[in-house]
Amino acid sequence: MLIRSVLGNITFSKAVVSKIISKTVIATAGVAAMSTGLIKGLAQKVTGNSLMSGIELTTDDTGLNISLSITVHYGVRMQEVCKELQQNIRASLEKFTGLPIDVIHVKVEGIALSGN
Secondary structure, three states: OOEEEEOOEEEEOOHHHHHHHHHHHOOOOOOOEEEEOOHHHHHHHHHHOOOOOEEEEEEEEOEEEEEEEEEEOOOHHHHHHHHHHHHHHHHHHHOOOOEEEEEEEEEEEEEOOOOO
């Protein structure tokens, strides 16, 4: 992730951007956890690459494209949780990095049931 200015270039690694996103996801009410598919989850446990679990980052001319998968708590209004999550991620990344954000895609892959 690159920002160009008159003073030079600033580069952010995907790991840094993913960590900011992960912290924001966990802090958003209604989100139980980041989610990965079974195969991806097993592969990440073997390789130890869990920072970017459930997060896909790409860039194009208009900015950063973010796709992430989450698990939400049972009983929440999923559309509202996802909308708030998108707003929180945009605000966090713009505040901490200044990177332009194009789109944030959120995929709900599961529902966390309370401990019954």
